[in-house]
Amino acid sequence: MSTLLHARHWLKAHPLALDAALAAAVLVCMLAGSFVDPNAEHGAKWGARTPDALGVTLMTLSAAALVLRRRAPRTVLAVTAGFSLIELATGDPRAPVAMSAVVALYTVASASATDRPTTWRVGLLTMTTLTGTAMLVGPLPWYEQENLGLFAWTGMAAAAGDAVRSRRAFIHAIRERAERAERTREEEARRRVAEERLRIARDLHDVVAHHIALVNVQAGVAAHVMDKRPDQAKEALAHVREASRSALNELRATVGLLRQSGDPEAPTEPAPGLNRLDELAGTFRNAGLPVEVARADHGTALPAAVDLAAYRVIQEALTNVRKHAGPEAKAEVSVVRVGPNIEVTVLDNGSGEPTGQEAHDDGGGHGLLGMRERVTALGGSCTAGPRYGGGFRVHAILPVSSRTAPAEDTA
Template sequence: MTTLGSGLARGRRWLRGHPLAFDGALAAAVLACMVCASFTEPSTGHGPTFGVRAPAPGGVLLMVLAAAALVQRRHRPMGVLAATGVLAAAGLVLADPPAPVVISTVVALFTVAARTDRPTTWRVGLLTALVLTVAAMVAGSTPWYSQENVGVLAWTGLACAAGDAVRSRRAFVDAIRERAERAERTREEEARRRVAEERLRIARDLHDVVAHHIALVNVQAGVAAHVMDRRPDQAKEALAHVRAASRSALDELRSTVGLLRQSGDPAAPTEPAPGLAVLGDLVGTFRNAGLPVEVACADRDGPLPSAVDLTAYRVVQEALTNVRKHAGAGARAEVSVIRVGAT
């Protein structure tokens, strides 16, 4: 059952991707039905009898033309309906015995009903049913009140109803899909709006906390500077308040940033930023990778600023990486670190 279901699903997908092939197969099936119906005599007392009559050559031609017109039913539904309607009327009036070309008209009418609005469907359907029923009653070989003539009216009405039902279902499914997409967009917009509001609230809270503690630190630092010489005990107390306020501000900032951090974000680094002090370790990793590196580093008079130290380390790291990637086999590198001027 699973294999059969998957095969049917693949077949449906292929037919959706090749609508002309589906319409060709449908036209062939409709032609087969019309030919079979042309060999059937429906007026016997015990129901239809097969093989009692044979279609006329003109009737066969009308059936082939009507079936061929169905291949274009998706692209020109109104034109195909008009063509099959004319051929069906000709089959009822001119062919002897009457050719059952009405079958193709029923399929064309279903296509029109499935692809247009309801008022157009019923106007076109009533016109088609009226023309074919009158043609069958006036020119048919059976009495005007026979069941064959009533059947023409019933089949055209059934085609209109079925096509309208298919169109309504498609419209319903499209409306549900559109509502779902609109709801999804609304949820995303609402989520973005809430994120923006939350960020604004957090920014206000941070501003209030930091401004409060910085103002407190400023006041206590001013007190400490004012009484440093005359009352050192009070100055120490003020500096203790400065330390407590700064620690409280840092704790507030750390807790707020912790709330903003996502679950997948990397943890904040605990090691100090690299600098020229660990240049030997960096060079050692490239030497272990097969790149001979010579280092010439002048004695430093004192520590560099952290930003300058980190920048120098990154420059050397990037340069050695480029040599390792692009210089090829047998390459050598020489690193010279020279400090010029005061910092």
């Protein structure tokens, strides 16, 4: 079996050798057929006639032309058909030179560059030319079996070549469709990975920015009052510990999404939402930022993705207030149900002139961009900018019916 496979691969790698072998086989068949008289009595068909020198020469030349049938199929068909016409007009007895034209016609019909109309035009032209010449100028009567057989063989060659070409085109189309589908699946997988990576990056940014800002503030307070008011310093350090613990828990939950499915250590805590808004506001109050919360959402049950996005928008907006609005700033948070949407607004009256370590922040973060990406992904809108008379305003409109995939319902 391995020997046959090796031989098959070798022949595919050397098509000229295969064509030369085919040409030799066709020559042997033509020479053998030239000694057979189909009209002879039973038992005396072989050796009933002998080809002449012209017939042998034409058979040899037409078989040699088949060696180039892949490189120039139409030229080989024209050459073999010409040799066949000469033999049909002059041969007596006839030699089966037309056998080479049949092989050449099959090659033309099966070529991938040939379409079906061209196949039938070339086939009909070859059939009518060879058969008509044999009937009109040949030494045999026009109704002889040899003439009708010539018509049948050329017709079958054209039909077989067209069938082979159609099958090859069908297989090629199936393979191309499968490859295109595979490319599409790979592109979709890459797109989903990129979206998930961006979503996790936004969550990490929100978690780190919020809690580290609180830790920074409380650590600064503790350092400032450590000597004079140790009780207040202890309270500030307790807030630092609580904020760092919350940061670690949220980071663990977010990074846990990267684990394999079925991992028993994967987090099962629900994603934060507006039900934790009071707790979120309390962490900022403990950090020295007065926060007022007003809700008029009438207990609306939000999809998990919308609930998380609203929470993250408020968290990021309050973090920016604490970092950039100045030490005397106050913040107001409102959550209102308006028709099919939930509207989240965060206002502050800050001067926009942070002090201390915050004054050295470059302000080049991705907080506002992340908020807009979250809201836009859910089919909503988010605007942020300075308020008339001072301060800053963040306003997000989120549809109550989320259009996101379930994959974004967890954080």
